[in-house]
Amino acid sequence: NAGVMQNPRHLVRRRGQEARLRCSPMKGHSHVYWYRQLPEEGLKFMVYLQKENIIDESGMPKERFSAEFPKEGPSILRIQQVVRGDSAAYFCASSPQFAAGQFFGPGTRLTVL
Amino acid sequence: SQQGEEDPQALSIQEGENATMNCSYKTSINNLQWYRQNSGRGLVHLILIRSNEREKHSGRLRVTLDTSKKSSSLLITASRAADTASYFCATDPNYTGANSKLTFGKGITLSVRP
Numbered sequence: 001n002a003g004v005m006q007n008p009r010h011l012v013r014r015r016g017q018e019a020r021l022r023c024s025p026m027k028g029h030s031h032v033y034w035y036r037q038l039p040e041e042g043l044k045f046m047v048y049l050q051k052e053n054i055i056d057e058s059g060m061p062k063e064r065f066s067a068e069f070p071k072e073g074p075s076i077l078r079i080q081q082v083v084r085g086d087s088a089a090y091f092c093a094s095s096p097q098f099a100a101g102q103f104f105g106p107g108t109r110l111t112v113l
Numbered sequence: 114s115q116q117g118e119e120d121p122q123a124l125s126i127q128e129g130e131n132a133t134m135n136c137s138y139k140t141s142i143n144n145l146q147w148y149r150q151n152s153g154r155g156l157v158h159l160i161l162i163r164s165n166e167r168e169k170h171s172g173r174l175r176v177t178l179d180t181s182k183k184s185s186s187l188l189i190t191a192s193r194a195a196d197t198a199s200y201f202c203a204t205d206p207n208y209t210g211a212n213s214k215l216t217f218g219k220g221i222t223l224s225v226r227p
Contacts, residue, residue, distance in 0.1 A: 043217040091155060101158060
């Protein structure tokens with residue numbers, strides 16, 4: 001049973017470009033969470049999704065950031081017009097329905113030049 | 114201070130010694146989880162303790178939870194150099210049975226000297 005998969009592992013973008021981060025949850029998991037980790041910091045919650053639904057996006061910036069988890073395919077975190085401050089590690093986690101314990105992917109390290 | 118705040122911020126011990134890390138939080142929780150993160154890597158789930166539990170063991174790990182003091186401790190016994198990593202506590206406040214977001218502390222950097 002493969003774990004949570006994220007790609008790409010490393011992403012370099014120039015200011016103003018778009019960044020797309022993908023997350024495939026563990027098999028059988030229908031809940032996906034995105035977190036952001038700045039250097040020397042803990043993880044900060046961004047958004048929680050179930051299939052085709054955003055459940056909680058209270059941690060996501062109102063502008064330039066969006067997330068989706070379509071019926072088919074991976075969850076996507078999209079950052080438009082990236083700025084240097086978006087440079088961070090973005091982690092995805094998944095969990096099965098009605099169970100606690102989130103399983104994390106290896107993260108995508110975004111660097112904005 | 115923030116929810117899920119660990120102390121100390123950094124801990125350096127000799128291989129074979131025990132490492133104790135503490136976490137305090139502010140609001141009511143459903144469960145508390147400890148994670149390990151090796152440098153530049155993802156998070157590994159270590160152990161989850163529910164609000165109605167006081168102590169839990171997993172191999173060389175022992176976690177305690179005191180909801181009256183809103184604190185938890187993680188004890189690693191007989192530490193090894195491979196235990197060198199950052200350790201985070203994360204709290205889950207949701208009592209409805211559904212999943213919810215975790216709130217992480219800034220982490221503790223543990224260094225185990227060979």
